[in-house]
Amino acid sequence: MMEQITLPPLRIDLFSVFIFMGLMQAMYLGLVYLVFPAKRTQTSVLQGLLLWSMGGFLLEIFMMYSGRISHAWFLVDFSEPLGFLIGPLFYGVILCLTRGKLLAKFWTHFVPFFAYTLYMIPFWALPNEAKYNSWISAYHPGLPRIDFTHPYPSDPLLIREFVTPITLLSVAVYGLLCLREVSGFFSSQQASIWKPITEAQKRLRIVPFILVTVLIFVTGVKIFNLEDTGDHWYAAYMAFTVYLTSFLHIRNSHLEHADLKTPEKYQSSKLDEETKKELIEKVKQILEKDLPYLNPDFSLPSLAKEAKTSVHALSQAINEGFGKTFFELTAEYRVKEACRILQTEEGAYLKMEEIAERVGYSSKSSFNTVFKKQMGMTPSEFRKTVQTG
Numbered sequence: 001m002m003e004q005i006t007l008p009p010l011r012i013d014l015f016s017v018f019i020f021m022g023l024m025q026a027m028y029l030g031l032v033y034l035v036f037p038a039k040r041t042q043t044s045v046l047q048g049l050l051l052w053s054m055g056g057f058l059l060e061i062f063m064m065y066s067g068r069i070s071h072a073w074f075l076v077d078f079s080e081p082l083g084f085l086i087g088p089l090f091y092g093v094i095l096c097l098t099r100g101k102l103l104a105k106f107w108t109h110f111v112p113f114f115a116y117t118l119y120m121i122p123f124w125a126l127p128n129e130a131k132y133n134s135w136i137s138a139y140h141p142g143l144p145r146i147d148f149t150h151p152y153p154s155d156p157l158l159i160r161e162f163v164t165p166i167t168l169l170s171v172a173v174y175g176l177l178c179l180r181e182v183s184g185f186f187s188s189q190q191a192s193i194w195k196p197i198t199e200a201q202k203r204l205r206i207v208p209f210i211l212v213t214v215l216i217f218v219t220g221v222k223i224f225n226l227e228d229t230g231d232h233w234y235a236a237y238m239a240f241t242v243y244l245t246s247f248l249h250i251r252n253s254h255l256e257h258a259d260l261k262t263p264e265k266y267q268s269s270k271l272d273e274e275t276k277k278e279l280i281e282k283v284k285q286i287l288e289k290d291l292p293y294l295n296p297d298f299s300l301p302s303l304a305k306e307a308k309t310s311v312h313a314l315s316q317a318i319n320e321g322f323g324k325t326f327f328e329l330t331a332e333y334r335v336k337e338a339c340r341i342l343q344t345e346e347g348a349y350l351k352m353e354e355i356a357e358r359v360g361y362s363s364k365s366s367f368n369t370v371f372k373k374q375m376g377m378t379p380s381e382f383r384k385t386v387q388t389g
Contacts, residue, residue: 005132008140010067015232019062022239025246026055041365043096050089051245053082054238061235064139069131074124076131080160081120083167084113087174094178097204098185100353100364112170116159123154130154138231175214182207203362271313279314280321282307293333294360300326331370334359338371342383352379 033048060079063069069076088109095102123130129148136143155161182204186193193205217237286306292298303326304314318326338359341347347355356367371379 005146007070008067008143011065015236016062016066019058019065019232019235019239022235022242023055023058023062025239026051026058026242029242029246030055041096041363042102043093043363043365046089046092046096047245050086050093051242053085053089054242056082058235058238058242061231064135065232065235069135073128073131076134077120077123077160080163080167081113081117083163084116084170085110087171088113091174091177091181094181094204094207098181116163119157119159122152123160126150126154171214178207271316275313276317276321279307279309279317283314283318283321287329287333291337293330294337294358296357296360296362298330298360330360332374334361335371335374338367338379339375339382342379343386348383348387355379 030048030051033044033051056079060075060077063072063075088106091109092102092106095106127148129146130150133145133148136145159166182193185204193208214237217233283303286303287293290306292303292306300315301311304311307314309317315326318324318329322329324332338355341350341355341358352367353364356362356364359367361367361370368378371377371382375382377385
C-alpha cells in the first residue's frame with residue numbers, strides 16, 4: 001500500500017538548512033559536555049543531555065519538515081517523550097548553579113519521561129501506514145490519508161491526542177520552579193537580578209528572559225499556525241538556542257589555550273636562559289601585584305600580552321621555570337588566595353560558591369577539586385581546621 005501513494009515533494013529551504021545545522025551543533029556540543037573529562041560535572045552532564053534532547057527534536061522535525069521521513073518511518077513521533085525531559089534537565093542545570101549540586105531524589109523528575117516512553121511503544125510498533133498518516137496530519141493536513149485500521153488501540157488513555165498542551169504545561173511548571181529558584185538565589189545573596197555581580201548571577205539572569213521569550217514565541221506560533229503544528233518554527237527557535245549556547249561555550253572555553261607539559265616541543269626554541277629568567281620574574285611580578293588570575297577569563301594569551309611576549313615563549317618559560325603548566329600555576333595562586341580568604345573573619349561566613357568566584361572559578365565543583373588536590377582537603381575541611389586551630 002505504501003508503494004502506491006504519492007509523497008509530497010522534498011522541501012530544502014532556509015528552514016530545513018537552519019534546522020539541520022542546529023541539529024549538528026546540538027549533537028557535537030552535547031558530546032563535548034558529556035565526554036570531555038574536564039567538563040564532566042553534574043552541570044555539564046545535564047547540559048549535554050539537554051542539548052541531545054533538543055537534538056532529538058531537531059532530528060525528527062528536520063526529517064518530517066523536509067519530507068525525508070519517507071526514508072525512516074520509525075522516526076515519526078519518536079521524540080515525543082523528550083518533551084518531558086526538557087523541563088527537568090533545565091531545572092537541574094539551574095539547581096546546580098544555585099546550590100552546587102542536585103538532591104539525591106532528583107531522578108524522580110524523569111519518571112514522566114520513562115512512563116511516556118513505555119506508553120509510546122504500541123504506536124512505534126504500528127506499520128508504516130500509521131506513521132504516514134501521523135506525518136500527513138501534522139505537516140500536510142490538506143492531503144488525503146491512507147485508509148488504515150489500527151489493529152489495536154495505540155492511545156488508549158488519549159494522552160497522545162493532548163500531548164502538546166501537556167508538554168507545554170510541563171515546561172511551564174518547570175519554568176516557574178526555575179524562576180522561583182533564581183529569585184530565591186538573588187534574595188539570599190542580597191543582589192539585584194538587573195545588576196548581577198558574580199559569574200553565577202550573570203548566568204542566571206538570563207532565565208527570566210528565556211521564559212518570557214518562550215511564552216511569547218509559543219503563543220505566536222499557535223496563533224499563526226492553526227492548520228498544522230508549526231513545528232518548523234519551534235525547531236528554528238531551538239536551533240537558534242543551540243547556536244547561542246555554542247557561541248557562549250566557545251567564548252568561555254580555554255581549550256584553545258591548552259598548555260601541555262611536553263618539553264620536547266621547545267627543542268627548537270630560540271629562548272635563551274637570560275630571557276627566560278626575565279620572563280619568570282615578570283610573571284611573578286604580574287601575578288603578585290595585579291592578581292589577574294582572579295578573573296575567570298584569565299588565560300595564557302592575556303598573560304603573554306601583559307608580559308609583552310609571545311604565547312609560545314611564555315609557555316616555555318612557565319613550564320621550565322616553575323615546573324608547572326600555565327593552568328597548574330594559575331590554580332596554585334588561586335588556591336593560595338582562597339586559603340587567605342578562608343582564614344579571615346569574613347571567610348568564616350562566606351558561601352563556598354562566593355569564595356570560588358572571588359578567586360576566579362565559575363564552578364564550585366572545579367574549585368573543590370583543585371583545592372583538594374593541592375591542600376589534601378576540601379575548602380570546607382580547611383575552614384573547619386582553621387576555626388578549630
